[in-house]
Amino acid sequence: MRPFDFQRPDSLAHAHQLAAPENATAIAGGTNLLDLMKLQVERPERLVDINRLGMTEIADGADGGLRIGALASNTATANHDRVRAEYPVLARAILAGATQQLRNRATTGGNLCQRTRCYYFTNIDQPCNKREPGSGCGAIDGIAHLHAILGTSADCIATYPGDMAVAMSALGATVEIESADGIERSVPVRDFHLLPGDTPWRDNVLETGDIITAVTLPAPVPGKQLYRKVRERSSYAFALVSVAAIVAMEDGAITRADLAFGGIAHKPWYDPRLSELLIGEAPSRALFDKAADVLLEDARGYRENDFKIPLARRTLAAVLAEATETEL
Template identity: 50%
Template sequence: MKPFEYVRVNDLISAAGALDEKSEIIAGGTNLLDLMKLQVMAPDKVVDITRIPGLDKIEPKGEGLRIGTLVKNADLAADPRIRTGYPVLSRALLAGASGQIRNKATTGGNLLQRTRCPYFYDPEMACNKREPGAGCSAKGGVSRMLAILGTSEDCRAAHPSDMAVALRALNAMIEIRRKNGDTYQLAMDDFYRLPGDRPDIETNLKDGEIITAVILPRPVIGVQSYRKIRDRASYAFALVSVAAVATVEHGLIQNASVAFGGIGARPWADLDVNAFLNGKEPSAELFGEAADLLLTAAITDEGNAFKTTMTRRALIAVMSEVTGLREASVGSDRVGEIA
């Protein structure tokens, strides 16, 4: 591991002042420390924000909730307000990692975790995400865990977060503090960048900016579900995952919001798919057509072409659950008001 300066801060002003383009924030450290050991990431400075008060709270925000950036994944998944009003988020978190990691990983860190593309993790392999302009060894390589939507000629890496997929389905906002102390919010799709020709720049955070919270809107009364398909039952990243929220009124789908993991360069949602579902009568045929619409732009090769079929089946299954077309699985929950 490359030597680095360690700075512990006690307030957001000090944190912003300590950050520059060669520094990284550390909280739980469940991803950053692994990458530093492999020298995939080698910051000159690590800024510890865990002593900043107030960032580890889950609090009411209007009719929704404000989740501080230092809230542990385990605490978030277990919070009664999340389990009752946003069960898709709780399910995604519980599917995301081992209990030990959930006890350390934080909300902000989960949003900022790096891809698990094997070529990114191997410093001997060319990777534009790790070193811009180096090339992409994933092209023509082992592609089982790579994305099929939102990729570019320079990067095929998939976004790894389960939590972020659920947050995208819930239309969460990310609260960010500027270096001057002002705060603003970004929608998930505006926060994450597609790789294009600069896959090393993964978000629209600017120097000195810090994620302070995630803002959840008022929960939709209806059914929420999260389904994750992976190579083993625990502590594995998604091949395909689906988070869905929907209600059915007078036999027609309302408020459908679907997001996907394992297939996109960022937590993936397609507004055209949601619009296509809303106002229609639930059916397996309808959900299959929605999947076809979603996958129109998919780019696959021999190693990950299976993801199109897997995504289609998963979307049909999850939407069948949340619309009552099929009996709900253990991963689906009916939602009422926030407890």
């Protein structure tokens, strides 16, 4: 790890000032950033510790929703009474994501900003356009076991590794951001993360000096909430495929189907066409297969991860079958 300047601002305005230079990085729990600094992937000259700025409250939000402060720990969020009772998909996703020790330190804002665990990104001796623009993507012709099958580009096929954001995408959450000049804006979590395109080094919409202040959840909706994570070992592994689902039924037909997917793209994957296809229909294996056809119509494997395409199909069908109590 390289030497760095360490600052603890006493206000959000002070934090913006300290984090504004290109070589400065805000730090909260540090569960991802410190690992990347040890590997020489991240090399900030200044760390701005924002932990003294509050933003830990989880409180009732507007219109019956819930507002989760950016510095609320993952443990606090997953254990919150309203989250467990009204947003169980979020609690389940967080609990599926990491060890208790990591959940105690990881924060809402930091979790959203975690970076890929691609082998080529974390190894500075390998080519990676995300880490070193123009160097190439070693995964495309290399080890691509955990990599994306949707939304890829010729420059990057990395996946977003988180669980929490997948559930927030299904829930339709919103990220609150304050810019370096104090301007506040709200971004739907479904638009917060970016696909690689020809700028794979940009993971999300944050600009230099931006700080996430909170995430807001809309009012809870009726329906069954599920989070299924398929991984190579029983716990504390990144998803091969994950599905967050909120599904409601009435009179034998699907009336709500909000679905988001992890492990298959550079961002939590949300395709509104799935809701349009499923709503108003009686659940069946044929309907679930049709939904998978829509989800995966542009899917592409890279040899080692070809298995993810049929795995995503089976996982989607299993989640929909459980949510609608349908026999497969």
